Amino acid sequence: MINIQVWHYDGRNANKWQPQLFGDSHGFRLIGDGWEAGPYSWADLQALDNAGSDRVFGHQYEPGWRIGFAGEIPADVAALLPQRQRYGGFIDRIGLWRASAVLACVAALVVFIGVKAPGWIAPFVPQSWEDNMGDAMVGDFGGRYCHTKDGDAALKALTAKLDPEGHARSIEVANIRMVNAIALPGRRIIIFTDLIEKAESPDEVAGVLGHELGHVEHRDTLTAMMRQLGLSVILGGMDGTGGSQINALLGLSFSREAEHQADLTALDKMKAANISPTGTAAFFRRMDKSLWGTSEDGKGKKAEDKVQGEQIRDLTSWFASHPSSKSRYELFENAAVKGHEYAPALTPAQWDALRGMCVDDRDVKSDFGFGF
Numbered sequence: 001m002i003n004i005q006v007w008h009y010d011g012r013n014a015n016k017w018q019p020q021l022f023g024d025s026h027g028f029r030l031i032g033d034g035w036e037a038g039p040y041s042w043a044d045l046q047a048l049d050n051a052g053s054d055r056v057f058g059h060q061y062e063p064g065w066r067i068g069f070a071g072e073i074p075a076d077v078a079a080l081l082p083q084r085q086r087y088g089g090f091i092d093r094i095g096l097w098r099a100s101a102v103l104a105c106v107a108a109l110v111v112f113i114g115v116k117a118p119g120w121i122a123p124f125v126p127q128s129w130e131d132n133m134g135d136a137m138v139g140d141f142g143g144r145y146c147h148t149k150d151g152d153a154a155l156k157a158l159t160a161k162l163d164p165e166g167h168a169r170s171i172e173v174a175n176i177r178m179v180n181a182i183a184l185p186g187r188r189i190i191i192f193t194d195l196i197e198k199a200e201s202p203d204e205v206a207g208v209l210g211h212e213l214g215h216v217e218h219r220d221t222l223t224a225m226m227r228q229l230g231l232s233v234i235l236g237g238m239d240g241t242g243g244s245q246i247n248a249l250l251g252l253s254f255s256r257e258a259e260h261q262a263d264l265t266a267l268d269k270m271k272a273a274n275i276s277p278t279g280t281a282a283f284f285r286r287m288d289k290s291l292w293g294t295s296e297d298g299k300g301k302k303a304e305d306k307v308q309g310e311q312i313r314d315l316t317s318w319f320a321s322h323p324s325s326k327s328r329y330e331l332f333e334n335a336a337v338k339g340h341e342y343a344p345a346l347t348p349a350q351w352d353a354l355r356g357m358c359v360d361d362r363d364v365k366s367d368f369g370f371g372f
């Protein structure tokens, strides 16, 4: 049980309250003199800049909401609070070089005892290691990135809206006939050409891209690689480049919680860019139907009912690794603010350029030879 005094702004007026924070490992309430607020989830807190020596946190869905801790924060509370991100909490606390040394020891130990690295090591891996490993694994993707002048400009415009802070090092469209998009190690995102083809508006692509940006920001790819492929991944990288790795990367799966967090990040990004989430909801709903032939409850017919050829293609789909469900598309539907004027993610001309980029790029290699 946690019980600690904090100061608090509720975002609605300028009063600085002095409530007690009561909670446990799941969440907390604020209880002041004659008032009570919450429950709040620790996961919704965001570390902000300190105010003097006070540690300050905001709430991701409540603008202006703040709590601050005067003085030392007890360890059990500190463990629940988000860290201010630079390299990640642990490294920020003990410094990059010391963290690298600690990591090397942990890595050696894990190799020594011959187990796969648990996912919790991922946040401690310096970003530069992951970037180098990703570059070595993926390279230029075997020349399969599509480029045209107008297509590149359109993709850049979409990227600027959804990732203004530049969390992703690159976002590319690849000439691979799959309805898919993936976050690669090293903060790179690839959207496969058929995903853009299946989307009916740029808003729909924005939702998927926002989701993949969530995986990049949360370092989910590295976590999944370490959990599923083992620590060899960060020690030696993997052999080969481009296509030979893609099957392994497409086979990575993230936890349900990581997927949900990526959806929430997508919604935040779309909100900040004034892009309606309605299109994404419609895309999820449509693909859910076409993939599994479902009814509204998201269960529907079994995959065996489908013709085999279609099934094989389906299993490489983003929607096979990200099953749509009623709760999932309702999350996006309900996030739309009624009566609010959203702007389309791209102009019609930009959307055309994005859609045409792999057809119009005459030099791009095709997906032939990938061995799917």
Ligand SMILES: [Zn+2]
Pocket: 211, 215, 254, 259, 262, 322
């Ligand atoms: Zn995902």
